[in-house]
Amino acid sequence: MIQTLALAVAMGVATSSFAFADDYLWSGIYAGVHAGWGAGTVNWVDYSNGWFTDAANPAHSAKGDGVLGGGHIGVLHHHANNLVTGVELAASGLDANTSVASAIYTDHTLQTDIDMVATATARLGYSLGRFLPYVEAGYAGGNIHMRNFDTNWCAPVLCVFDSKRWHNGFVFGAGTDIRVTGNIIAGLNYRFINLDADDHQGINQNLGVDEHFGADAQVHSATFRLSWLFNSN
Numbered sequence: 001m002i003q004t005l006a007l008a009v010a011m012g013v014a015t016s017s018f019a020f021a022d023d024y025l026w027s028g029i030y031a032g033v034h035a036g037w038g039a040g041t042v043n044w045v046d047y048s049n050g051w052f053t054d055a056a057n058p059a060h061s062a063k064g065d066g067v068l069g070g071g072h073i074g075v076l077h078h079h080a081n082n083l084v085t086g087v088e089l090a091a092s093g094l095d096a097n098t099s100v101a102s103a104i105y106t107d108h109t110l111q112t113d114i115d116m117v118a119t120a121t122a123r124l125g126y127s128l129g130r131f132l133p134y135v136e137a138g139y140a141g142g143n144i145h146m147r148n149f150d151t152n153w154c155a156p157v158l159c160v161f162d163s164k165r166w167h168n169g170f171v172f173g174a175g176t177d178i179r180v181t182g183n184i185i186a187g188l189n190y191r192f193i194n195l196d197a198d199d200h201q202g203i204n205q206n207l208g209v210d211e212h213f214g215a216d217a218q219v220h221s222a223t224f225r226l227s228w229l230f231n232s233n
Contacts, residue, residue, distance in 0.1 A: 025231065026084045026127055029074070030075070031071070031074075032071065032185070032227030033227075034069065034070060034223040035067070035069035036067075036189075036221060036223030037065065037066075037222055037223075038065060038092075038219050038220070039096070039219065040098075041217060043060070043061045044060050044061075045059050045060075045214040045215075046212075046213055047214060048209075048210070062112060068093070068223060069223075070090060071090070071091060072088055072089065072091075072225070073088070073090075074087055076123070076229075083125070083127075085124055085125075087121065088119075090118065090119045091117075094219070096114045096219070097111065097113045098113075099111045099112075105150070107153070109148070110147070111148075112144065113145040113147075114142055114143070115143050117142040118140070118142065119140045119191070120139045121171060130178055130179045131176060131177070131178055132177040132179075135172075136191075137171065139169075140170055140193045141195070142166070142195045145164040146163045146215060147161065148160070148213075154207055159204050160204065160205045161204040161205070163201070163202055165199075165200055167195035167196055167198050168195070169194045169196045170193075171191055173191035174189075175188055175190065179229075182229075184226070184229075185226070185229055186227075187225040187226075188222075188223070189223050190220075191219075191221045191223075192218070192219070192220055193220075195217040195218070195219070197214055
């Protein structure tokens, strides 16, 4: 009798747990906004053989952080075993500026800025009813803006090299979404974005010399997300 009662209770708990997970179906299209903080590191090499320093090809690394925010849209599919798969597109503006002064020429400064990142990710999560923890990975791209200027050689105007290029790369991350209501989803998300190396090359305005830099970057972001799921189950 006791064994029968214990088995019935266990089956009831299991059934209740499964039903709880099924109370909130995550299938559907969703869209929303996100905001938080991004910390970026830009690594760059001066191939100009002495324009920024006296050494050929000196390598530098500069860190900057700032507010990150943007929008996202995606689609989810809730499988029978409570696995949830999906894809998402997102774009974010970022204010991660850095500035490095030349150790040799004190009137030379190189500024970098990661001003935009975009991602296309695949998701894998597991539904716990209202809660959906997940991992994600995919493509990332972003703008790296480099500006090298001198306040003395071209006075009273600036000697300026200005280059903005789109860098391709990858992203991986993790997060948790919470169903606040049937349609409203709040969430927290962490991402690591790697932007691959590319060349920034051109003529320094008002000086007439060629400048050539190589640059890559990494970004860590933490954001709060608010989305609308077009499915009220």
